[in-house]
Amino acid sequence: MIGDFIDGPLWYLSLTVFLLGVVWRLVAILRVGVAPDFSTARHGGAGGALRTLFTRSLPRRPVFTRGKVQLIAGYMFHLGLFALLFLAQPHVEFISERITGFGWVTLPHWGFILAAEVAFAGLLLLLLYRLMNPVTRLISDTGDYTASLLVFLVMLSGCLALAQAYEGLRLLHLLLAELLLIYFPFSTLMHAFTFAISRGYTGAAMARKGVNA
Amino acid sequence: MSDRIEQARAELRSQIDAKVSSYFSSCIHCGLCAEACHFHVETGDPRYTPIYKLEPMRKLWRSEHTLSGRFSKLLGRSTELSEQDFADWEELVYDSCNLCGRCSMVCPVGIDIAYMLRKQREAFNLSGYTPEGMRNALQRTLTTGSPMGVTLKTLQATLAHVEKASGLTIPIDRQGADFMALFSSMEVVNFPEYIASVARIFDTAGVSWTISSEAFEATNAGIQIGSREGAKEIVSRAVNAAEKLGVNYLISPECGHAYTAIRWEGPNLIGRRYRFEVIHILELLDQLMREGRIRFNGKSDTPMTLHDPCQIVRRGGVIKAPRNLLHQVASGFVETTDHGSMNWCCGGGGGVSANERAEALRLKVFGRKKKQFEESGVDTVVTACANCRIVLEEGLEHYEMDTEVIGLTELVAEYLEQGAD
Numbered sequence: 097m098i099g100d101f102i103d104g105p106l107w108y109l110s111l112t113v114f115l116l117g118v119v120w121r122l123v124a125i126l127r128v129g130v131a132p133d134f135s136t137a138r139h140g141g142a143g144g145a146l147r148t149l150f151t152r153s154l155p156r157r158p159v160f161t162r163g164k165v166q167l168i169a170g171y172m173f174h175l176g177l178f179a180l181l182f183l184a185q186p187h188v189e190f191i192s193e194r195i196t197g198f199g200w201v202t203l204p205h206w207g208f209i210l211a212a213e214v215a216f217a218g219l220l221l222l223l224l225y226r227l228m229n230p231v232t233r234l235i236s237d238t239g240d241y242t243a244s245l246l247v248f249l250v251m252l253s254g255c256l257a258l259a260q261a262y263e264g265l266r267l268l269h270l271l272l273a274e275l276l277l278i279y280f281p282f283s284t285l286m287h288a289f290t291f292a293i294s295r296g297y298t299g300a301a302m303a304r305k306g307v308n309a
Numbered sequence: 310m311s312d313r314i315e316q317a318r319a320e321l322r323s324q325i326d327a328k329v330s331s332y333f334s335s336c337i338h339c340g341l342c343a344e345a346c347h348f349h350v351e352t353g354d355p356r357y358t359p360i361y362k363l364e365p366m367r368k369l370w371r372s373e374h375t376l377s378g379r380f381s382k383l384l385g386r387s388t389e390l391s392e393q394d395f396a397d398w399e400e401l402v403y404d405s406c407n408l409c410g411r412c413s414m415v416c417p418v419g420i421d422i423a424y425m426l427r428k429q430r431e432a433f434n435l436s437g438y439t440p441e442g443m444r445n446a447l448q449r450t451l452t453t454g455s456p457m458g459v460t461l462k463t464l465q466a467t468l469a470h471v472e473k474a475s476g477l478t479i480p481i482d483r484q485g486a487d488f489m490a491l492f493s494s495m496e497v498v499n500f501p502e503y504i505a506s507v508a509r510i511f512d513t514a515g516v517s518w519t520i521s522s523e524a525f526e527a528t529n530a531g532i533q534i535g536s537r538e539g540a541k542e543i544v545s546r547a548v549n550a551a552e553k554l555g556v557n558y559l560i561s562p563e564c565g566h567a568y569t570a571i572r573w574e575g576p577n578l579i580g581r582r583y584r585f586e587v588i589h590i591l592e593l594l595d596q597l598m599r600e601g602r603i604r605f606n607g608k609s610d611t612p613m614t615l616h617d618p619c620q621i622v623r624r625g626g627v628i629k630a631p632r633n634l635l636h637q638v639a640s641g642f643v644e645t646t647d648h649g650s651m652n653w654c655c656g657g658g659g660g661v662s663a664n665e666r667a668e669a670l671r672l673k674v675f676g677r678k679k680k681q682f683e684e685s686g687v688d689t690v691v692t693a694c695a696n697c698r699i700v701l702e703e704g705l706e707h708y709e710m711d712t713e714v715i716g717l718t719e720l721v722a723e724y725l726e727q728g729a730d
Binding site: 121124125126127128129130131132133134135136138148152153155156158159162163166167170226229230231232233234235236237239240282284286287290291293294295296297298299301302305306307308309 | 325326328331332334335337338339341343344345349353355356358361374375377413415416417418419420421424573574575576577580581582583586587623624625626627628646647650651
């Protein structure tokens with residue numbers, strides 16, 4: 097009974113909240129607009145926006161030297177998570193069955209384990225850093241910890257459900273993923289989408305001035 | 310809540326545009342910006358984390374632009390941005406931020422923290438929580454025309470000395486000249502040799518130029534404190550004078566924030582494009598050099614490095630011109646680590662040098678420049694901003710360093726070949 101609810105209505109509800117919530121947040125940001133810039137630009141902003149969209153994925157040397165832990169842990173977590181999310185066989189099958197209607201190449205079992213270990217290590221390192229470093233401890237709020245905890249639980253339940261031997265574990269994983277989807281648009285997890293806007297704005301503004309941001 | 314705090318809140322609300330909203334939505338509180346800020350790096354104080362300095366603005370954004378904030382407000386669980394917030398953050402907003410934008414260059418999600426801090430200062434200015442030194446500088450500029458109280462008579466006295474020493478005539482109010490030059494008070498009072506150098510170079514290159522008796526001051530204390538009205542008034546004086554004289558170009562002096570004010574913020578402050586172009590003095594010298602209108606006679610073989618003023622380079626885009634010029638006049642030029650758009654600020658930008666109570670902190674964080682200069686292994690630093698120059702000299706003296714600071718325009722003039730055509 098509960099399983100049917102998690103597998104059916106709650107999935108569609110969470111997906112709907114996620115999609116509408118994300119669109120609502122993006123529209124809410126963009127509709128405020130930005131005042132026109134009357135200064136004479138050195139270069140067009142579009143190229144700079146596009147360049148910064150990609151270049152900010154790589155750290156500048158000075159900050160890499162000083163922020164190694166956050167950067168390395170951040171790469172580990174994000175790369176591992178993307179590999180799990182989009183290349184794990186159960187996920188590809190789920191997405192193919194429920195959303196796209198087609199699948200794609202998946203990670204072998206050892207690849208899944210490796211991605212999971214990298215993602216877990218990255219997430220735990222980031223969480224530990226957040227708790228122990230005076231700067232991140234000062235600037236973090238409950239939303240940061242809630243998001244980290246929720247993502248951790250989703251990943252943990254996913255690993256436990258990997259064998260697909262226990263239906264309960266699969267449902268628990270799905271339930272947690274659905275909660276994450278519902279929480280997503282109203283949390284800092286939105287950075288997964290808004291980073292493109294913020295990088296774009298900054299890249300464009302700096303490119304107008306002739307600075308490669 | 311007092312009227313001024315209500316006005317400050319309304320101002321802060323109006324400053325939240327799509328950029329600000331996307332920036333706060335993207336911030337994951339990773340703390341990397343702290344690693345780029347000399348105030349944090351040198352003191353280790355987490356309160357100097359750049360994004361933390363924006364907490365008042367974030368508080369307002371969160372309560373009015375997010376679902377959780379609105380929900381908390383409905384439940385009566387959120388607190389309004391209060392006068393105490395302005396009081397508590399004043400030091401972080403003014404004393405420990407140079408608006409240098411180094412943090413904006415390293416944020417992994419691309420947040421331009423300096424852009425937001427500049428906006429937040431508009432609200433702080435209305436709240437009344439501003440440093441006395443910066444308030445006085447703005448007031449003096451609005452009443453006398455200069456943050457240092459330099460009047461037309463002071464300028465004329467300086468120009469008379471320059472003319473006597475150089476034998477040149479410095480044109481004032483020449484209608485239809487090609488270029489109109491602005492200066493900063495510090496150049497007039499502390500570094501008149503800058504004005505003499507400009508006059509010599511322009512004479513050699515045959516530049517048609519003038520100074521306006523109605524507007525010669527380029528520094529803009531309104532930009533620094535966050536007074537849109539004040540900044541607009543100061544910019545308008547220069548714009549009106551340039552348009553009245555019918556010049557094609559307005560020359561920004563070396564001064565960094567003056568360049569930001571007149572080149573990038575000015576048109577937006579007055580709400581329209583100018584009827585002339587703004588060019589930084591270094592861009593103009595580079596252009597004259599490339600056109601063959603100035604040539605050089607020899608080079609300095611003194612080992613020297615360059616301090617990139619933040620507002621000219623990182624926030625202004627004048628990156629290659631100073632290097633092109635230096636390579637022509639200095640054979641011993643070496644770059645510092647973290648140069649160009651990643652250079653460390655001198656610590657005096659954003660009005661901090663006009664803020665007396667921030668002096669001890671400013672000198673402490675100068676430790677970063679000290680290390681940078683020591684690593685470069687040279688004893689001469691070239692820069693292109695009168696404010697940076699004063700702040701560097703004070704810092705070097707404080708740390709008892711035997712390092713000389715020289716202005717780039719003066720160095721160019723020193724090796725100028727007379728009679729080039």
